[in-house]
Amino acid sequence: MSQETLVWRVVPPILRHSRRAHRMIERSFYVNKLSWMIVVSGFFEPLFYLFSIRIGFGSLVGDIEFAGRSVSYAQFVAPALMASSAMNGAVYDSTMNVYFKLRHARLYDGVLATPMSSKDVAVGEIGWALTRGTLYSIVFLGCLIALGLTDSWTVVLAVPACLLLGAAFASVGMAATTYMRSWEDFDWVQTIVLPLFLFSATFYPLSSYGVWGWVVQISPLYHGVALVRAACLGIATWGIAVHVAYLAALTVVGLTIAARRVDTLLCK
Amino acid sequence: MGQQYRVAVLPIVSARGLTKKFDDFEAVRGIDFEIARGEAFGFLGPNGAGKSSTMRMIGCVSPVTSGTLRLFDLDPATSGKEIRARMGVVPQQDNLDSELTVFDNLVVYGRYFDIPRAECKSRARELLDFVQLSDRADSRVEPLSGGMKRRLTIARSLINQPELLLLDEPTTGLDPQARHILWDRLYRLKQQGVTLVLTTHYMDEAEQLCDRLVVMDGGRIVAEGSPRELIAQHSTREVLELRFPAGTNAERARSVTDLGERHEILPDRILVYADDGESVLHEVHARGLSPESALVRRSTLEDVFLRLTGRSLVD
Ligand SMILES: Nc1ncnc2c1ncn2[C@@H]1O[C@H](COP(=O)(O)OP(=O)(O)O)[C@@H](O)[C@H]1O
Numbered sequence A: 001m002s003q004e005t006l007v008w009r010v011v012p013p014i015l016r017h018s019r020r021a022h023r024m025i026e027r028s029f030y031v032n033k034l035s036w037m038i039v040v041s042g043f044f045e046p047l048f049y050l051f052s053i054r055i056g057f058g059s060l061v062g063d064i065e066f067a068g069r070s071v072s073y074a075q076f077v078a079p080a081l082m083a084s085s086a087m088n089g090a091v092y093d094s095t096m097n098v099y100f101k102l103r104h105a106r107l108y109d110g111v112l113a114t115p116m117s118s119k120d121v122a123v124g125e126i127g128w129a130l131t132r133g134t135l136y137s138i139v140f141l142g143c144l145i146a147l148g149l150t151d152s153w154t155v156v157l158a159v160p161a162c163l164l165l166g167a168a169f170a171s172v173g174m175a176a177t178t179y180m181r182s183w184e185d186f187d188w189v190q191t192i193v194l195p196l197f198l199f200s201a202t203f204y205p206l207s208s209y210g211v212w213g214w215v216v217q218i219s220p221l222y223h224g225v226a227l228v229r230a231a232c233l234g235i236a237t238w239g240i241a242v243h244v245a246y247l248a249a250l251t252v253v254g255l256t257i258a259a260r261r262v263d264t265l266l267c268k
Numbered sequence B: 001m002g003q004q005y006r007v008a009v010l011p012i013v014s015a016r017g018l019t020k021k022f023d024d025f026e027a028v029r030g031i032d033f034e035i036a037r038g039e040a041f042g043f044l045g046p047n048g049a050g051k052s053s054t055m056r057m058i059g060c061v062s063p064v065t066s067g068t069l070r071l072f073d074l075d076p077a078t079s080g081k082e083i084r085a086r087m088g089v090v091p092q093q094d095n096l097d098s099e100l101t102v103f104d105n106l107v108v109y110g111r112y113f114d115i116p117r118a119e120c121k122s123r124a125r126e127l128l129d130f131v132q133l134s135d136r137a138d139s140r141v142e143p144l145s146g147g148m149k150r151r152l153t154i155a156r157s158l159i160n161q162p163e164l165l166l167l168d169e170p171t172t173g174l175d176p177q178a179r180h181i182l183w184d185r186l187y188r189l190k191q192q193g194v195t196l197v198l199t200t201h202y203m204d205e206a207e208q209l210c211d212r213l214v215v216m217d218g219g220r221i222v223a224e225g226s227p228r229e230l231i232a233q234h235s236t237r238e239v240l241e242l243r244f245p246a247g248t249n250a251e252r253a254r255s256v257t258d259l260g261e262r263h264e265i266l267p268d269r270i271l272v273y274a275d276d277g278e279s280v281l282h283e284v285h286a287r288g289l290s291p292e293s294a295l296v297r298r299s300t301l302e303d304v305f306l307r308l309t310g311r312s313l314v315d
């Protein structure tokens, strides 16, 4: 057996059968080559966020006890904002954007008449969401460092953490989008995303949720926040493996459902 | 000699008992056909006949419910990608990429086929020239007219230099001038050796473009042959069209039923089928029937369709 096939054998089937997915990402580059301003403007968002917590919260709320050490509140919240921003970007790109192309522009009908498959479409669209998300994460990371909100080299791992979180949300988001029947259905997205943002150990540690802690732990954002926070504060625990596994599993399940649904919707 | 050649070469598409079901509804009901390389083959039929359903199965984007379908001697169920790589598709509804320019539509589509970028660009330029859209290269897709969009879709379908081109109602909704431009481009492609498979509900289109066609109705093939063969088999050489004052058609029809080989009574006119239309018209006048208008014309595929199904093609 050649080395290539060996490598592919350990990869989930959805990724094994989407070897042209990068073509979908390439398309998005073509679409965005004229609108770089929109992409660039997205860079300012993290800056505003971080300034506000640095100046606002930072001075009002004192240091808190986290993972056996004392950290400033700004240091505690900044990673959560980075994770939330990754979530929002991934959700937007995989829901509204995909819905438009799926139902209105009939983009994928044209794509599927070529050697591209529904798996290429699903993986490629999520790949684009992650490409853009990673750019934002890197900018966010730069801001974190510039504003002195981190003191560990491990902070660079916050970028892959956001990538994984983005993958989970984009995959589940795209799978959900294939079930949407009208723009009104997108109200549900907000209905779900907002509580996730507020109750994923974003603004206070898991311990403050008391007996409701287990509910918080269902939230994928909780696992993303935990990862990014661990990276920013330089914390290494076995819990990290759990967070990674949870998000990776969501990604594979979401992707598989999304690809299958694109197939059922368009290849009748 | 020609006959031998046809037997020796495998058909580019062959279908046996091809069936498509949507839930309980059978849109295509076990059809058989073979398409030879280099041929222009047509599916002629009214709306709902099952033409698009058949085309989508041939295009390997819609799974076959039952029966067998082979393209390039490959099975769509297992070799969809390989088949689609060798085929161009113009769907019934344009699905151009509205977020890209005209030029980028072609380049990006070429990339889906893994064609190198430089090659995509040079082909895109050639194809825009071929469909006379070079001056719109940097335009967005939305502002283009229906005919231009159709031409761009055809250009897009040629980016991979397909051996087989599927065209689902290529000219429906276009004005006569736009249709003629399209016919001319399709004719050139055929001369270059591209196998054309098209659907239409326009008999003039079928007559212009198709070497051979099948007439579809209600998911079945009801006749097959070249346009000329079909007319010879199912109609007379000429048709006399008679129009009588409104409301008197049925009554007047009784006086002409014995004329010609057969007749059809339509709401607005009576068609009398005969090899010599003029002599029938002469007889009509001799009987003292005075139609508002009378026209002798050659039989067309429309007449064939009427004969086979008892209905008009375009309603
Ligand atoms: N996706 C679908 N689901 C259910 N019925 C369909 C679908 N596509 C086509 N049909 C039905 O199948 C029949 C044939 O349709 P179609 O192949 O589009 O005919 P044509 O192209 O000849 O007009 C029609 O009655 C149509 O309503």
Ligand SMILES: [Mg+2]
Pocket (backbone or CB within 6 Å): B051, B052, B053, B092, B168, B169
């Ligand atoms: Mg149709």
